[in-house]
Amino acid sequence: MTATSWLGLEGRVCVITGAGGGIGRATALGFAAAGAKLVLLDRDTASAEETRARVSAQGAEAVVLPCDVTDPASVETAGELAERLVGRCGILVNNAGVLRSGTLDRISLAEWNALLSVNLTGYLICAQVFGRQMRAAGVGSIVHVASIAGSEPQGASGAYSTSKAGVLMLSRQLALEWAPQIRSNVVSPGMVETPMSKAFYAVEGVRERRSAVTPAKRIGRPEDMADAVLFLASDRASFVTGQELLVDGGYSQMLMGLIPRPGY
Numbered sequence: 001m002t003a004t005s006w007l008g009l010e011g012r013v014c015v016i017t018g019a020g021g022g023i024g025r026a027t028a029l030g031f032a033a034a035g036a037k038l039v040l041l042d043r044d045t046a047s048a049e050e051t052r053a054r055v056s057a058q059g060a061e062a063v064v065l066p067c068d069v070t071d072p073a074s075v076e077t078a079g080e081l082a083e084r085l086v087g088r089c090g091i092l093v094n095n096a097g098v099l100r101s102g103t104l105d106r107i108s109l110a111e112w113n114a115l116l117s118v119n120l121t122g123y124l125i126c127a128q129v130f131g132r133q134m135r136a137a138g139v140g141s142i143v144h145v146a147s148i149a150g151s152e153p154q155g156a157s158g159a160y161s162t163s164k165a166g167v168l169m170l171s172r173q174l175a176l177e178w179a180p181q182i183r184s185n186v187v188s189p190g191m192v193e194t195p196m197s198k199a200f201y202a203v204e205g206v207r208e209r210r211s212a213v214t215p216a217k218r219i220g221r222p223e224d225m226a227d228a229v230l231f232l233a234s235d236r237a238s239f240v241t242g243q244e245l246l247v248d249g250g251y252s253q254m255l256m257g258l259i260p261r262p263g264y
Contacts, residue, residue: 007234010035013087014233015130017069017122018096020047022194023145025054026222027093030230032060039082039089041067042096061086069096069122072129079129088137089130091233094123094144094167099196102158112159119163120170127174131182140182141233144171145225148190148248164188168244175242183241185232190248192220213258216249 014031018024019040025047028038032055040055040062042048048064055062063085067078082089097119102111123144134140149157150164167186174184191210193201201207201219211217228247231237246252 005035007034007230007236009091009230009234012036012090013039013082014091014093015039015041015082015089015126016093016095017041017067017126019051019064020044020049021095021196022222023189023192023225024093024095025051026226027095027229028055028062029058030223030226031091031233032058032062034230034234036060036091037086038062039078039086040064041069041078043068069126070117072125075122075125075129079133082130083133089133090137090140092126092130092134092140092142093229093233094126094142096122097145097163097196099160100158101156103156104158107158115159116163116166119160120166123167123170127170127184131174131178134182135178138181141237142171142174142182142184143229143232144184144186145229146171146186146188146244148188148246148252150188152252171244172242179241183232183237185237185240185242186244187225187228187232188244188246188248189225190214190220190246190251192222192225194222213254214249214251215254218249220247220249 014036016024016028019028020042028051038055040048040051045064045066052062052064065078065081068074100115144167146167147164149161150168154161171184171186225247228245
């Protein structure tokens with residue numbers, strides 16, 4: 001038995017939102033290696049097509065569909081096309097997200113709502129649409145990509161931490177309401193280099209400083225997140241639902257290690 005066949009994902013239809021980005025693309029490649037059929041959703045279809053090309057090079061079946069997760073009609077259309085072209089959804093990876101700077105004393109309501117509409121409401125809309133297909137089949141798995149910022153406030157990031165905290169509770173509520181047919185879990189990345197965070201690491205010294213406060217002594221890679229997503233999506237996690245898996249190299253455990261303790 002190979003590592004990929006161990007997951008039991010062969011032939012499963014997996015829908016990934018934000019499939020053109022770093023974690024979305026790595027996740028797509030991971031599912032492709034495991035033999036899944038892929039539906040790649042993104043507003044940026046050019047980036048999603050780049051993902052499809054890499055997936056296809058692995059011999060996996062994949063289609064790209066334009067989708068704005070904030071628009072229920074767009075998601076409904078994508079859901080209908082996905083089922084017609086590839087098959088009924090068995091796995092949904094809610095991954096599409098945005099990050100916008102801004103302090104809470106200055107952020108406009110429009111900016112606040114715009115971020116929440118992608119990072120939180122979009123997750124609900126996709127869960128509703130593709131969850132219907134899962135319930136029709138009697139089985140399914142949803143994995144939401146959140147962030148350690150959902151548990152620890154990240155300053156000057158507008159609604160980001162609030163949106164990710166909302167994802168944690170959304171997943172738990174879905175796990176409660178949709179059991180036993182559908183499992184719902186969260187992967188919360190720590191510091192990971194993706195196209196969205198690339199600008200941070202272009203600043204001299206940032207990579208070194210961030211690595212220094214992480215027990216693993218490195219920055220996370222999209223593939224690290226993808227591996228966790230694949231496990232939670234698979235039947236190997238069949239008794240896991242309503243849970244959050246932190247993938248942060250141990251960063252969230254650093255608090256006590258930062259306190260001076262003379263004599264120790």
